[in-house]
Amino acid sequence: MKKERITDKRRWGLRHDRHSVSKVSNHMVFCVKYRKPVLTVEMQIRCEEVIRSVADDLDVTIIEIAVNDEHVHIFLEYPPKLSLSKIAQKFKAISSKKLREEFPELKKLHKKRLWAPSNYHGSVGIGYAVVKNYVKSQEQHHREE
Numbered sequence: 001m002k003k004e005r006i007t008d009k010r011r012w013g014l015r016h017d018r019h020s021v022s023k024v025s026n027h028m029v030f031c032v033k034y035r036k037p038v039l040t041v042e043m044q045i046r047c048e049e050v051i052r053s054v055a056d057d058l059d060v061t062i063i064e065i066a067v068n069d070e071h072v073h074i075f076l077e078y079p080p081k082l083s084l085s086k087i088a089q090k091f092k093a094i095s096s097k098k099l100r101e102e103f104p105e106l107k108k109l110h111k112k113r114l115w116a117p118s119n120y121h122g123s124v125g126i127g128y129a130v131v132k133n134y135v136k137s138q139e140q141h142h143r144e145e
Contacts, residue, residue, distance in 0.1 A: 020080055025063070027131045028074045028084070030092055030119035033110055037069035043103055047072065050095045060087060066138035075124070075135045084121050092119070 044067040096114035
């Protein structure tokens with residue numbers, strides 16, 4: 001009897017890969033260099049598009065994302081074969097390059113890189129809904145400041 005191949009990678013809220021079943025999630029935050037509020041609304045929209053595209057290429061699922069004028073929050077699920085540092089490096093490198101190419105005023109402010117070298121990673125377990133709502137509320141939170 002031939003075993004049927006699983007084509008749907010997600011069942012019961014879990015990721016099913018060839019040799020693993022997982023639910024690995026993280027709350028990632030990274031900031032513009034010197035925490036300068038330089039990202040306009042147009043830049044924020046483009047930044048989110050670029051990060052979502054990179055996530056698709058990496059097989060990372062973005063649950064929530066909030067791009068503000070000086071930092072980015074991303075709540076994501078990722079395959080266990082990837083490291084968080086690799087995911088952050090890809091998000092930051094590609095978005096920095098594309099944003100500085102498409103918005104020359106950013107290149108004047110930040111010649112080599114847009115993002116600060118550090119970032120925050122918070123492992124998410126039972127607080128899944130709390131983190132999802134926190135990231136989702138960031139746009140409203142920063143409008144009220």
